[in-house]
Amino acid sequence: MGKLLKPPGHEPTNFHGLITVSPQMRQLFSEIEKASASSAPVLLRGETGTGKELVARALHRLSRRFRGPFRALNCATLTREMLASELFGHIKGAFTGATRSRKGLFELADGGTLFLDEIAELPLDLQARLLRVIEQRSFVPLGGTEQVSVDVRLLSATHRSLRHAVDEGRFRADLMFRLRVVPIFLPRLAEREGDIEALTWHFISVFNGRGPRRVEAVDSEAMDALEAYDWPGNVRELSNVIEYAFVMGEGEVLTLDELTPELREEPPPIAAHRRADDRGDEQDEERRELIDALERAHGKKTKAADLLGISRTTLWRKLKEHQIDDW
Numbered sequence: 001m002g003k004l005l006k007p008p009g010h011e012p013t014n015f016h017g018l019i020t021v022s023p024q025m026r027q028l029f030s031e032i033e034k035a036s037a038s039s040a041p042v043l044l045r046g047e048t049g050t051g052k053e054l055v056a057r058a059l060h061r062l063s064r065r066f067r068g069p070f071r072a073l074n075c076a077t078l079t080r081e082m083l084a085s086e087l088f089g090h091i092k093g094a095f096t097g098a099t100r101s102r103k104g105l106f107e108l109a110d111g112g113t114l115f116l117d118e119i120a121e122l123p124l125d126l127q128a129r130l131l132r133v134i135e136q137r138s139f140v141p142l143g144g145t146e147q148v149s150v151d152v153r154l155l156s157a158t159h160r161s162l163r164h165a166v167d168e169g170r171f172r173a174d175l176m177f178r179l180r181v182v183p184i185f186l187p188r189l190a191e192r193e194g195d196i197e198a199l200t201w202h203f204i205s206v207f208n209g210r211g212p213r214r215v216e217a218v219d220s221e222a223m224d225a226l227e228a229y230d231w232p233g234n235v236r237e238l239s240n241v242i243e244y245a246f247v248m249g250e251g252e253v254l255t256l257d258e259l260t261p262e263l264r265e266e267p268p269p270i271a272a273h274r275r276a277d278d279r280g281d282e283q284d285e286e287r288r289e290l291i292d293a294l295e296r297a298h299g300k301k302t303k304a305a306d307l308l309g310i311s312r313t314t315l316w317r318k319l320k321e322h323q324i325d326d327w
């Protein structure tokens, strides 16, 4: 067990549900504030779990449309036909199974905001229809003949570059320019200085509120592992990891062995100080640390793995990587 870390005395900034201490995110808040004052389309770009939907909701809440509806649709989860019907609605009898008329999201979001997640996945023919709605502020539901006028602010999000999708012929350039009048980029969690720790305390407080377990401190070894991990699932993954620890562990201290296996596989003391431009030195240092641990453990691999705070399998993999096989 390492040192016991207590929650910091000061609360992190809470900006419409977005928790942060990092300068990168604070900078983003001022962009959100400026963008919310207008009705210009915003394109949010960031990896999964970085908070794009939270930002979209904040943009809506801060805007003059806050009393109007907020509607969201993930373009990657539906078939082409279902997407068309979700977005534009249909008239009774428009297709087999359309036993009654149904309003689409553009109509349901009238006077408010429509958030289209994973916009790069929108099929090309629907991109053409979306462009027309943006230009004409009206559309015709499937099977209908009458134009329906709407006043909707469009927010969209993507985890990959729309520019690439355009270059590959999968996305219309004219639509891309229409959608990203205001581009907002959300950095990966691992790149936000101080946010892993701040969000860890935030989620601990959320899960403390749900009971029955109450966590009052975090073992520094667990915090090192949280800091060292790369967080491919970003904030959503961090929330899941803390929830997992609440479910699997017990007592007032959150410890390393309560973290998910991916996190325990990481060697915290080495990875915590990782610098991308230091890979060569780091390799040497890692090799020295491995040999040192093996010496101290008199060649016993399980003991050496314990000393390094990594699993036996990780130790075995690292020994192979460094070609240390004479132990």
Ligand SMILES: Nc1ncnc2c1ncn2[C@@H]1O[C@H](COP(=O)(O)OP(=O)(O)OP(=O)(O)O)[C@@H](O)[C@H]1O
Residues within 6 Å of the ligand: 017, 018, 019, 020, 046, 047, 048, 049, 050, 051, 052, 053, 054, 055, 117, 159, 235, 236, 239
């Ligand atoms: N800065 C933050 N503070 C507090 N909670 C956050 C923050 N960022 C994200 N979250 C939480 O993490 C989860 C994922 O966030 P969100 O759904 O907004 O991400 P996303 O980028 O839209 O993900 P996806 O691309 O997978 O849809 C949500 O539960 C959200 O409340």
